[in-house]
Amino acid sequence: MTSRRQFMGGLVVAAGALAACREIAPGEVGGERAANPDATVLDAEALEDALVGSSYLGTGGGGSLEAARELVAKDLAAGLIVTALPVSALADTDRVACPYGLASLAETSAEMQARLDAIANKVEEPVQAAFEALERHLDQKFAGVILGEIGPLSLAEGLSIAARLGVPALDADTVGRAVPEINQHSVKVAGLPLTPIGAATPFGDEMIIETLGDPTRAEDILRSVAVVSRACGVADSPITGAQAKQDGTLVTGSLTLARNIGAAVREAKAAGGDPIEAARAVGDGYLLFTGTVASTEWRDEDGFLQGTVRLKGTGDFAGQSFATDVKNEHLVARRDGALVATCPDLISIIDLESADGIVNPGYENGQAVAVLGFRSDPLWRTDAGLAVFSPRYFGYDLDYVPIEELVG
Structure with missing residues (x-):
């Protein structure tokens, strides 16, 4: 699994490290997802513009642009429909969350790899599983996906998970760019809890982190899960529509900005102009x-x-x-x-x-x-x-x- 943020280290889950997590069972989720009339469909050109723009806003991070293009092409070929929604269109009682993946680059021992290989209950999309686990925990269907950050593959993954879930991606993210750590997270900076957090591994494990003794523990705990599982799907920041619309909670309009930069680059290239200057001007x-x-x-x-x-x-x-x-x-x-x-x-x-x-x-x-x-x-x-x-x-x-x- 390619992740929004990749971690490596010789970490193991220490005794009690997952004390705040509990296993949850599949079940029905209260409420239904209703189509939002304010959502707009992003076609192939709009998505390509967004990816190119995100390579400018990603500041060297956010994952491969080539891999992002491949993911978008795969989703479109599969008939998935990608939609975007302004934060202002959320109802106060709606709820949204931020799904992403963590991958461990730590070397896996032969013994651990054999144990992982023997597990039959594999999950193809742990990020989606984490998102749906959090919905079940809160007994509410989410109205949209918060993009984790603006970088090529990070953006493509956020749009992809939203399309597969049948919900719009918000025209907003938690940074306005790509960043190294979970700590650079606007919801956290706004003083809102990231919890409850849904987590899922490729091996059928699903967890809810209900509370954190300290907000910085989120990265430690989730990284530990990723290390023993090679990867971990996460859904955090299940905020309400009212909270999302408050100034400073999210970086709003970031998807539109990426699209506008990408469109400026495309149009300048077609006209024989200077695409770098066009991007600079649009991004001021x-x-x-x-x-x-x-x-x-x-x-x-x-x-x-x-x-x-x-x-x-x-x-x-x-x-x-x-x-x-x-x-x-x-x-x-x-x-x-x-x-x-x-x-x-x-x-x-x-x-x-x-x-x-x-x-x-x-x-x-x-x-x-x-x-x-x-x-x-x-x-x-x-x-x-x-x-x-x-x-x-x-x-x-x-x-x-x-x-x-x-x-x-």
């Missing part, structure tokens, strides 16, 4: 650099892709250098050693030939690229947002400075 962003890839360095630390991308300037940036630090996504960017952008603002490296955003670590030395920067959603610039999504959170001795001030 900044051209931070143009150049070629000089070198990259990568390492795996606790399941996170960490490293540095270094560029050599061309055009207006000839003679200059550029570097970004990566933890799955681009976090800190410097031009000639001076800061030009940091998280939570968006730093995206774009391939000049295809005009697609490059997903880390997919670079080749000498590759011609441009770097764009975009402002983060305002919720990440609050004290609560910066507490979990700032350079200092990731260990840098740097205060966050808005990108418009750094490049202004």
